[in-house]
Amino acid sequence: MFLTGLSCHKVIYAEPEAEIDMLEAPEWDVDSFDGLDYYSSPDTDYSSGDEMPYPDMEKANKHYRIYKRQIIESKGFYAEREFSLFYNYKSIFSIPLELEALEGKTFRQFWEDMVHVCLQKHKQDKASSLFSLLDLNVEFVEVVRGNFHGGPRSKSYITFMAREKPDGPLVEYQAKSMLTLDGKMHPILCRPSPIPKLPKPIL
Known part of the structure; x- marks a missing residue:
């Protein structure tokens, strides 16, 4: 699926990526x-x-x-x-958030599941390092938007709001994840959104 x-x-x-294990x-x-x-x-x-x-x-x-x-x-x-x-x-x-992603589930709901998978991996990664304890307390609030690359190794690029401490200010985060043919969700990265660069003219 x-x-x-x-x-x-x-x-x-x-198009599927060549010479790659589709379940890897x-x-x-x-x-x-x-x-x-x-x-x-x-x-x-x-x-x-x-x-x-x-x-x-x-x-x-x-x-x-x-x-x-x-x-x-x-x-x-x-x-x-x-x-x-x-x-x-x-x-x-x-992709519009309310567009159907899976049967009975919108992209908003699908990406919420993806974010939780990425946040879990993010917290595990920080727990094994010397990073600030703030990274362990990131709490998901809501999905803001998302981009999608389809196929047997589909990728989701999800922007969401989170709090790094209880009652703290909202912080924009990014999560990237993959769904493989066996229906498994795989985290790729999870991080605060970078500070936007000054706009440049489009050539």
Whole structure:
């Protein structure tokens, strides 16, 4: 059982990753976006490689570049849905929280389960280190938004609010997780959201 990629509420299937055990758990606290920088290319590298049947290709290419830059600079966690095309960069889609993810469960509910898995791993990781005790007391409050990459090793990029101490201020956190074909949820990372950089012009 696995979720598929989604765009504009339409289901599409992402290509499986080659030569990878579909049930293998991802490595913890390793971000695949680390070291990846945005660059503007005249050749738009759509996920499918197919020609895009848009009446205004100049506008479509501009929207693709905006979406690509947002995905890269946020490491998968933020992209404005208005710039989403049928084929997005890395097949990562911004998903409405109330859209159905599994039978009888919305993405909000699905991602709440994912966050708890990531937080549990996060607390275990900090407990075995010399980090501040605040990291052990992170309490989930609510999911804010999420992005999704479908396929047999689907990935969720979840932004949520948490408290690092009882009655403390809300802090924005990020959780990244994977759902494999056997239905198991795997944590990939869990961390406070980084401080946003100053915006740059989109080229």
